[in-house]
Amino acid sequence: MSHAINFFVSSSSRSPSNFTISRPSVFVSTGSLRLPVNKSLRTLVVKASTSDLDEWQTSKVLVTDNGSGGVLSSVTQEYGSNNVASIEVDTVTESELKENGFRSTRRTKLICTIGPATCGFEQLEALAVEGMNVARINMCHGTREWHQMVIERVRRLNEEKGFAVAIMMDTEGSEIHMGDLGGASSAKAEDGEIWNFTVRAFDPPLPERTITVNYDGFAEDVKVGDDLLVDGGMVRFEVIEKIGPDVKCLCTDPGLLLPRANLTFWRDGKLVRERNAMLPTISSKDWLDIDFGIAEGVDFIAVSFVKSAEVIKHLKSYIKARARDGDIAVIAKIESIDSLRNLEEIIQASDGAMVARGDLGAQIPLEQVPSEQQKIVQLCRQLNRPVIVASQLLESMIEYPIPTRAEVADVSEAVRQRGDALMLSGESAMGQFPEKALTVLRNVSLRIERRWREQKRHEVIELPSIASSFSDSISEEICNSAAKMANNLEVDALFVYTKNGHMASLLSRCRPDCPIFAFTTATSVRRRLNLQWGLMPFRLNYSDDMESNLNKTFSLLKARGMIKSGDLIIAVSDMLQSIQVMNVP
Numbered sequence: 001m002s003h004a005i006n007f008f009v010s011s012s013s014r015s016p017s018n019f020t021i022s023r024p025s026v027f028v029s030t031g032s033l034r035l036p037v038n039k040s041l042r043t044l045v046v047k048a049s050t051s052d053l054d055e056w057q058t059s060k061v062l063v064t065d066n067g068s069g070g071v072l073s074s075v076t077q078e079y080g081s082n083n084v085a086s087i088e089v090d091t092v093t094e095s096e097l098k099e100n101g102f103r104s105t106r107r108t109k110l111i112c113t114i115g116p117a118t119c120g121f122e123q124l125e126a127l128a129v130e131g132m133n134v135a136r137i138n139m140c141h142g143t144r145e146w147h148q149m150v151i152e153r154v155r156r157l158n159e160e161k162g163f164a165v166a167i168m169m170d171t172e173g174s175e176i177h178m179g180d181l182g183g184a185s186s187a188k189a190e191d192g193e194i195w196n197f198t199v200r201a202f203d204p205p206l207p208e209r210t211i212t213v214n215y216d217g218f219a220e221d222v223k224v225g226d227d228l229l230v231d232g233g234m235v236r237f238e239v240i241e242k243i244g245p246d247v248k249c250l251c252t253d254p255g256l257l258l259p260r261a262n263l264t265f266w267r268d269g270k271l272v273r274e275r276n277a278m279l280p281t282i283s284s285k286d287w288l289d290i291d292f293g294i295a296e297g298v299d300f301i302a303v304s305f306v307k308s309a310e311v312i313k314h315l316k317s318y319i320k321a322r323a324r325d326g327d328i329a330v331i332a333k334i335e336s337i338d339s340l341r342n343l344e345e346i347i348q349a350s351d352g353a354m355v356a357r358g359d360l361g362a363q364i365p366l367e368q369v370p371s372e373q374q375k376i377v378q379l380c381r382q383l384n385r386p387v388i389v390a391s392q393l394l395e396s397m398i399e400y401p402i403p404t405r406a407e408v409a410d411v412s413e414a415v416r417q418r419g420d421a422l423m424l425s426g427e428s429a430m431g432q433f434p435e436k437a438l439t440v441l442r443n444v445s446l447r448i449e450r451r452w453r454e455q456k457r458h459e460v461i462e463l464p465s466i467a468s469s470f471s472d473s474i475s476e477e478i479c480n481s482a483a484k485m486a487n488n489l490e491v492d493a494l495f496v497y498t499k500n501g502h503m504a505s506l507l508s509r510c511r512p513d514c515p516i517f518a519f520t521t522a523t524s525v526r527r528r529l530n531l532q533w534g535l536m537p538f539r540l541n542y543s544d545d546m547e548s549n550l551n552k553t554f555s556l557l558k559a560r561g562m563i564k565s566g567d568l569i570i571a572v573s574d575m576l577q578s579i580q581v582m583n584v585p
């Protein structure tokens, strides 16, 4: 039996039309010792618009065949005569929870770029075990067959081993970059050497000291005297002569050239970008890759070199028309001057953003990158979009088994800023120590998160209202209140029952002290929630009867040893728009 305080708010009028109190229970918090008093369930029900609810009644169970089934990790129980209940959670979350308890589960999500160093099934499994939440494939590199093989392996890993690793496809984009070095993994440019940058096509092997350039207008656009920077200055050349399609360049800062490295050219100390601005954000090759991603059912598409919100809107409507579930999230990569200019509208239009510091640092002064990062992370939080901090987090670990102290400090700062996710690039794609790098990210995340909680730094970041309807406002207020209550009452976990993940993201946005168990009916939503701070996504079939849902969840989680009697939780749901505080019976 539950005792409840009910507020019913009809959607047509903003005044409560019904207010009942039926012997609410009392909960007493005495420092760290929490004593349940009287009844175990308190409920605040705020009932909103009916349209969401109608949708709910007709889609109580939504199962997709899109990827992970989490077979090994699902527990099945009989409920009633013919209602079989099961809950799916990834094996890593489950063991973390069992070993360390609620408080010490990791909140920051981890992304690994997959490349030659990590594309084997066992290597992917090792990364999943170390905590990889999302596998990223970069369409700049590798063939479509290779990417398809990686996707197939990640899916198999999910199905056979009970992980829920999501897949992110990153587009190539049409910014100017070098070709693939005719198959070589790298080339060394020495001081004083003359290299030929050309728009001519060659069959491999390339002539010596030749670099192909992907952009046909290159030879026209550069001028003698321009500085040509590879990867933002890792190698530097000066243009000394133009001969038709060939541009002869003198190496002035020697270094290692990597396949498809980004090229920028500078004149009188300024980035030349007039023509770049004319290049399409999504090239014809990118559209083919996007079709491939849609056909493969990837979870995220990260769009390189976004310049405006328009391209994101265009891609989102394209996906909506084409994708099976219409639910591929679009991530805007912030890595150009134009993307900084139109930051807010780009983030608004997207489902998330990436601070792509590699290319960003090649377009703006390096010393400006940290403040832009902070600004983007904060803006994403305010607008409720997940944000990824990417590139060079542990660059030295491409070659060495331990990071530099400065790298650890950089990772710590990204965690302290409470970005949703950290991303490995070369460290995991082609480095010598991919698993060790991931372990560093995990350990630093855990340490900084714990320190933050111990210091009770409930930061005063202003979270503006973002709702666009009255019903959305109710969800937002409920989540803000629930998160605050969770901190004040020091509850063990927040439970959120969410169909499309929105309520879960609103809770995540508050960055509460306790972990958030997000229950969703769709496997694809579950995988997408993997990118968001503090969310532990579970797949569960449930009904519109919250009391029965809670009882079912408690039994299933208790059977798995993931919660125990007496644990204090706060539950919210997007079907009932309610807050319930209770001890696990």
Ligand SMILES: Nc1ncnc2c1ncn2[C@@H]1O[C@H](COP(=O)(O)OP(=O)(O)OP(=O)(O)O)[C@@H](O)[C@H]1O
Binding pocket: 113, 114, 115, 116, 138, 140, 141, 142, 170, 258, 259, 260, 304, 358, 359, 424, 425, 426, 427, 429, 430
């Ligand atoms: N599929 C792949 N095949 C071969 N090498 C890869 C692959 N993916 C990544 N790499 C290597 O790892 C490095 C870092 O990977 P990452 O995806 O971050 O590249 P990037 O080119 O810097 O990123 P972006 O083009 O998105 O700015 C690349 O420069 C490349 O050498």
Ligand SMILES: CC(=O)C(=O)O
Binding pocket: 304, 333, 335, 355, 356, 357, 358, 359, 360, 390, 391, 425
């Ligand atoms: C990740 C990426 O694209 C960058 O840092 O440039």
Ligand SMILES: [K+]
Binding pocket: 138, 139, 140, 170, 171, 172, 173, 304
């Ligand atoms: K890319």
Ligand SMILES: [Mg+2]
Binding pocket: 304, 335, 356, 358, 359
């Ligand atoms: Mg980039």
